[in-house]
């Protein structure tokens with residue numbers, strides 16, 4: 001029997017509501033297989049941890065996360081702990097990523113069901129067939145470089161942030177992108193995004209990504225894009241970037257958010273942040289790695305407590321958790337198939353359930369009920 | 376009689392073709408007013424300058440630009456002078472911006488004519504009414520901070536770029552945004568974009584922008600957006616950012632390119648990069664300032680020499696030149712009105728001309744002919 005320890009961080013705002021539906025899904029997976037045992041434990045993190053303990057990432061939470069096989073997380077933050085607050089949730093998230101070595105952020109931007117095309121802000125002809133996987137470096141670059149705040153004396157009127165990248169940092173994230181690309185059949189192209197016409201760190205990025213792929217994955221096709229052009233194509237012709245988008249921390253933050261609104265609702269999309277060396281889920285040599293899984297939407301305090309939030313992004317995050325950290329590819333696929341069926345329109349044999357973000361009246365719990373039922 | 380010296384940098388690829396149509400427009404303006412004399416002179420810059428002189432910004436070109444009242448420029452660059460080339464055009468552009476102190480890049484993203492809505496990648500309901508003016512700081516931040524290339528010895532495997540901002544840099548660009556906002560009736564809201572939840576330079580940005588507006592323009596409404604959210608809204612609900620978007624160099628590069636594809640074709644949009652202190656064109660105390668004007672599209676080497684490029688972005692850049700650097704507001708408006716009439720569909724009393732980028736067959740020259748005729 002395989003036993004896994006999963007830490008659940010419920011988050012703020014709608015976090016607890018959506019996370020609890022994903023937890024139900026994991027419990028069903030655990031109950032359905034006699035040889036799999038998922039042990040879930042909840043810990044405080046983010047705004048709610050600040051309120052209880054004065055800090056966003058209490059040592060006990062960090063310890064539990066370090067010992068866990070995987071972490072399922074709801075979004076943190078809210079106006080209560082805004083940019084002007086003395087203690088804010090974001091540094092807790094950045095510290096968690098850094099402490100766990102979660103260097104690879106993986107965010108698909110695709111349509112969970114074709115029936116959602118109508119909800120895209122893009123014309124159907126532009127949006128149909130969009131299928132990108134954004135691989136963002138998560139613990140390097142300007143997020144973790146040295147920085148200097150503006151001083152208090154009037155002559156100290158400069159603030160700065162350092163944007164560094166090392167060869168090994170770029171190598172390892174390039175390998176993650178490559179593993180995802182070769183896992184597909186046929187292999188996906190890789191679009192590496194940088195600003196090599198201006199930045200030294202981008203010139204290193206471009207050189208190392210090119211070398212690493214040439215030496216280790218010569219079968220893959222590599223394209224380079226400047227970040228400004230990539231930002232353009234995501235709107236004007238996103239299919240041009242179908243495949244794997246490989247980029248650094250800040251560019252990945254911007255581009256993944258930009259791309260995430262194409263599939264109709266932020267509420268639909270999952271993400272994974274991985275630590276260990278990458279490997280292909282479908283290959284016999286696959287080695288699961290610890291990771292943190294969260295929907296890409298925010299904590300949406302304005303609709304918290306109403307039971308109307310879309311739990312699909314969190315449920316699909318749980319599917320990624322099963323795939324990458326537990327090595328349960330079959331179960332991961334089953335969850336994704338169940339989600340598709342719940343979203344597909346009736347003509348396609350689905351239940352066509354829609355939460356409020358998609359113009360419907362299905363509640364958070366009803367959505368979870370149906371996914372569990374189909375599973 | 377007012378005499379103005381205008382330097383024309385034709386650029387590479389389609390540059391000379393589109394610039395020549397804008398030059399015709401300026402010549403018509405000059406000929407039409409007895410008291411205005413525009414003296415145009417052409418200089419080498421960019422790729423064509425590299426080919427002739429070995430450098431993108433020859434000293435004679437820089438000198439002419441420094442002495443000019445305004446510069447009209449076609450896009451530079453092309454595969455011939457790519458990232459791997461020994462001498463590249465981009466450093467020439469960055470050096471020109473810095474030498475002339477062009478700290479304020481102004482890029483409208485709106486529909487030159489409602490008839491172009493159908494060409495937007497966004498659904499008409501999302502795109503209709505989009506009217507943003509992006510004010511990008513152009514000679515600070517990570518573009519001009521210190522940087523270190525990757526070393527040649529194996530232990531020197533880090534490259535970095537510094538992203539600095541000073542109080543005075545943020546103050547002056549904030550004032551440009553404010554001047555544009557108050558020039559409208561009613562005044563426009565300002566959306567300041569930063570990443571203050573992570574970056575020290577962004578925290579300075581947010582603080583100084585807030586203070587400057589509060590003290591000097593208390594009548595204006597100021598919103599703050601994180602750059603990742605702004606990238607999202609530009610796709611999902613761009614009207615939310617209608618008004619003036621105020622942001623730093625790198626974020627402005629990304630967001631202005633992202634927004635520029637909304638109005639249907641890159642070929643339609645102009646830009647201005649200004650030096651001096653800002654003031655309101657319509658006010659009696661208006662003081663023109665030197666500036667560089669260019670369409671936002673690239674040099675499009677693939678269609679160069681075919682006479683099919685869209686000259687509208689360059690012609691509208693010439694209109695901005697008339698407004699901001701020569702103080703000829705009436706003439707600027709006349710050019711903009713002529714462009715609208717040429718683009719408007721027949722039901723709206725226009726000529727509905729369309730170059731290839733908009734699915735039509737009008738040539739570059741025919742487009743220029745019609746604008747000149749209407750003028």
Ligand SMILES: CC(C)[C@H](C(=O)O)[C@@H](O)C(=O)O
Nearest residue numbers: 090091093094253572573603
């Ligand atoms: C909250 C913030 C620090 C974070 C980031 O920028 O990484 C968020 O935007 C994200 O993308 O997870």
Ligand SMILES: CC(C)[C@H](C(=O)O)[C@@H](O)C(=O)O
Nearest residue numbers: 197198228465466468469628
């Ligand atoms: C060519 C490049 C250096 C430039 C920039 O990034 O500023 C361009 O993208 C622009 O926006 O004018």
